[in-house]
Amino acid sequence: MLKERTSKYDQRYLAAVDAAAAVFAEKGYHAAGTIDIADRLNIKQGSLYYYFRSKEAALEAVCLEGIRHQISYLQSVMDEGHSFSDSIRKLVTYTLSALEERSDYMIVFDRHRQVIPLEKRGKIRDQSNTYHKLLEELFEQARQNDELKPDLDVHISVRAFTGLLSSAGSWYQMKQSIDLDVVAKQYSDIFLFGSCAV
Amino acid sequence: MLKERTSKYDQRYLAAVDAAAAVFAEKGYHAAGTIDIADRLNIKQGSLYYYFRSKEAALEAVCLEGIRHQISYLQSVMDEGHSFSDSIRKLVTYTLSALEERSDYMIVFDRHRQVIPLEKRGKIRDQSNTYHKLLEELFEQARQNDELKPDLDVHISVRAFTGLLSSAGSWYQMKQSIDLDVVAKQYSDIFLFGSCAV
DNA sequence: AATTTTTTATATAGATCTATAGAATTTCTT
DNA sequence: AAGAAATTCTATAGATCTATATAAAAAATT
Numbered sequence: 001m002l003k004e005r006t007s008k009y010d011q012r013y014l015a016a017v018d019a020a021a022a023v024f025a026e027k028g029y030h031a032a033g034t035i036d037i038a039d040r041l042n043i044k045q046g047s048l049y050y051y052f053r054s055k056e057a058a059l060e061a062v063c064l065e066g067i068r069h070q071i072s073y074l075q076s077v078m079d080e081g082h083s084f085s086d087s088i089r090k091l092v093t094y095t096l097s098a099l100e101e102r103s104d105y106m107i108v109f110d111r112h113r114q115v116i117p118l119e120k121r122g123k124i125r126d127q128s129n130t131y132h133k134l135l136e137e138l139f140e141q142a143r144q145n146d147e148l149k150p151d152l153d154v155h156i157s158v159r160a161f162t163g164l165l166s167s168a169g170s171w172y173q174m175k176q177s178i179d180l181d182v183v184a185k186q187y188s189d190i191f192l193f194g195s196c197a198v
Numbered sequence: 199m200l201k202e203r204t205s206k207y208d209q210r211y212l213a214a215v216d217a218a219a220a221v222f223a224e225k226g227y228h229a230a231g232t233i234d235i236a237d238r239l240n241i242k243q244g245s246l247y248y249y250f251r252s253k254e255a256a257l258e259a260v261c262l263e264g265i266r267h268q269i270s271y272l273q274s275v276m277d278e279g280h281s282f283s284d285s286i287r288k289l290v291t292y293t294l295s296a297l298e299e300r301s302d303y304m305i306v307f308d309r310h311r312q313v314i315p316l317e318k319r320g321k322i323r324d325q326s327n328t329y330h331k332l333l334e335e336l337f338e339q340a341r342q343n344d345e346l347k348p349d350l351d352v353h354i355s356v357r358a359f360t361g362l363l364s365s366a367g368s369w370y371q372m373k374q375s376i377d378l379d380v381v382a383k384q385y386s387d388i389f390l391f392g393s394c395a396v
Numbered sequence: 397a398a399t400t401t402t403t404t405a406t407a408t409a410g411a412t413c414t415a416t417a418g419a420a421t422t423t424c425t426t
Numbered sequence: 427a428a429g430a431a432a433t434t435c436t437a438t439a440g441a442t443c444t445a446t447a448t449a450a451a452a453a454a455t456t
Contacts, residue, residue: 008423009432028313030228033413047434049415085394111309115226149395156384157393159365167361186354194392195355196283197347206453207402231443245404247445398456405450412443420435426428 016041016051017065020058021104029059029112056116060124063113066105067127070098074134084142085192088161092191093184095165100180103169110166132158164191214239214249215263218256219302227257227310254314258322261311264303265325268296272332282340283390286359290389291382293363298378301367308364330356362389 019040023032034055035045052058077090099106113124135158142148148157164187171183217238221230232253233243250256275288297304311322333356340346346355362385369381 012433028228030226031313034415035413043433044435045414046416046436050433053415055414115229146395149393152388152393153380153384156381157388159368159381160362160385160388160393163363163365163368164358164361166364167357170357170361182351183354186351187358190350190355190358190392191388192392192394194388194390195347195350195358196390197344210403232445233443241403242405243443244406244445244447248403251445253444400453400455402453403451406448407446409446410444412441414439414441416437416439418436420433422431422433424429424431426430 013051016048017058017061018104020052021062021066021108024059024062024112025104025107029108029115034058056120059108059112060116060120062105062108063116063124064127066102066109067124067131069102069105071127071131071134073098074131074138078134078138084138084145084147085188087138087142088192089184089188092165092168092188093181096168096171096180096184096187099168099171107169110169132162135161161191211249214246215256215259216302218250219260219264219306222257222260222310223302223305227306227313232256254318257306257310258314258318260303261307261314261322262325264300264307265322265329267300267303269325269329269332271296272329272336276332276336282336282343282345283386285336285340286390287382287386290363290366290386291379294366294369294378294382294385297366297369305367308367330360333359359389 016037019037023036023040026032027036033045034048037058038045038048041048048058052061073094074091077087077094082090113121116124136154139148139154139157139161143150143152143154148154168183168187171178171180214235217235221234221238224230225234231243232246235256236243236246239246246256250259271292272289275285275292280288311319314322334352337346337352337356337359341348341350341352346352366381366385369376369378
C-alpha cells in the first residue's frame with residue numbers, strides 16, 4: 001500500500017516543516033517553542049508530535065530541505081555549462097533572490113544547524129559536503145579552462161565565494177528597498193574582477 | 199569613593215564576561231545555562247547574579263566587548279593612513295587572527311546578538327553602526343583617491359567585504375592546520391583584484 | 397581585633413517547555 | 427452507513443532553568 005507522492009500526510013508534513021522554518025528563523029531554535037509551530041499550523045502543541053518525533057527532528061528536516069534546494073540549483077547551473085563568470089553571476093543572483101523567497105530555510109540552516117548534536121549531524125554534513133564539492137568542481141574546471149587566476153587555491157576561493165554569498169543575508173534584514181539585481185551585479189563584479197582601481 | 203580602574207571587582211567581572219563568552223560560543227545562548235558560566239568561574243549558579251543582573255545582561259556585555267575590540271582595531275588602521283589595498287590586507291589578516299584568539303566573542307556577536315530584544319539592542323546597534331560607518335568612510339576615501347573602482351557603490355562594497363570577513367569563521371571551525379597568512383593574502387587578493395583570469 | 401564591605405553559598409519559588417499516553421474526532425474505505 | 431484509519435485534542439509527568447532572598451564566609455578597613 002504505497003502512498004501517493006502528495007498524499008494528505010505529505011502535504012501537511014511539508015506545511016509543518018515550513019512552519020518550523022518560519023518559527024525557528026524568527027525566534028531562534030531554543031527560544032522558539034513547539035507551541036509556536038503548532039499555533040502556526042492551527043493545531044495544538046501535542047499534535048505536532050504526529051509529524052515530528054522531536055523538536056530536534058523538526059530542525060533537521062528544515063535544514064535538509066534548505067540545503068537540498070541550494071544543491072539542486074547549483075547542480076542545474078553546472079549542468080548548463082556556462083562560463084565561470086556566468087556561473088558565478090547566476091549563483092549570486094539566485095542566492096539573493098532565494099533570500100527573499102526562502103529566507104527562513106537559509107537563516108535556519110545558517111544559524112541553527114549546529115544545534116543538532118555532532119553524532120546526529122551526519123545527513124546534514126553529507127549534504128553540506130556535497131554542496132562544497134560541487135562548488136569546488138566548478139572552480140576546478142574554471143581553473144583548467146584558464147578562467148580562474150592560476151595562483152589561486154581552489155579551496156580558499158570557494159570559501160571566499162561562500163562568504164560573499166552569506167553576507168547576502170544582511171541585505172534581506174535591512175530591506176531598504178534595494179534593487180537586488182544591482183547588488184548581485186556588483187557582488188559578482190567584485191568577486192570576478194576585484195574592487196581596486198588600476 | 200571611586201573604584202580603581204582594575205579593582206578586584208573589575209577583574210572578576212571581566213573574567214565573568216569571558217566565561218560567558220566561552221559558554222555562549224560553545225553551546226549557544228539558550229542551550230547554555232547560567233550554571234555553565236558559574237561552573238567555569240568556580241562559583242555557584244546563584245552567585246553569578248552578583249555580576250550580572252540577568253543572563254541577557256551577560257550576553258549584552260559579551261557582544262559589546264566583542265564589537266568594541268573590532269572597532270578599536272579598525273580605527274587604528276584608519277589612523278595610520280595606509281593605502282586602500284594595504285588597509286584591506288591589514289583588516290583581513292587581523293580578522294583571521296582575531297578568530298583564533300578571540301573567537302568566542304566574535305562567534306557570540308555574530309550568532310547570538312539578535313537574541314537581545316530589539317528595544318534593548320540600542321547600544322549594540324550603535325556600536326555596529328559605528329563599525330560600518332568607519333568602514334564606509336574608509337571606502338569613501340579610497341573612492342575619492344581613485345583607489346576604488348569608480349562604478350562601485352560604497353555601501354554594497356562594504357557589505358561584500360564584511361561578508362568575506364565573516365566567512366573567515368569557517369576556517370576556524372575546520373582547523374585543518376591551515377596557514378592563515380596564506381588565506382589572508384588570497385582573500386585580500388580576491389577582494390582587491392578578483393578571481394577571474396584575463 | 398573589631399567592624400564594615402565585598403563576595404560567595406544555599407535554598408527555593410515560579411515559570412516554562414518537551415514529550416507521552418490515551419481519548420476524541422475527522423476522514424477515508426468498503 | 428458502518429467500520430477502519432488517520433489526524434487532532436486533552437491532560438499531565440517530569441525535567442530544567444532563571445532569578446531572588448537570605449545566610450555565610452572572606453577580605454578589607456579602621
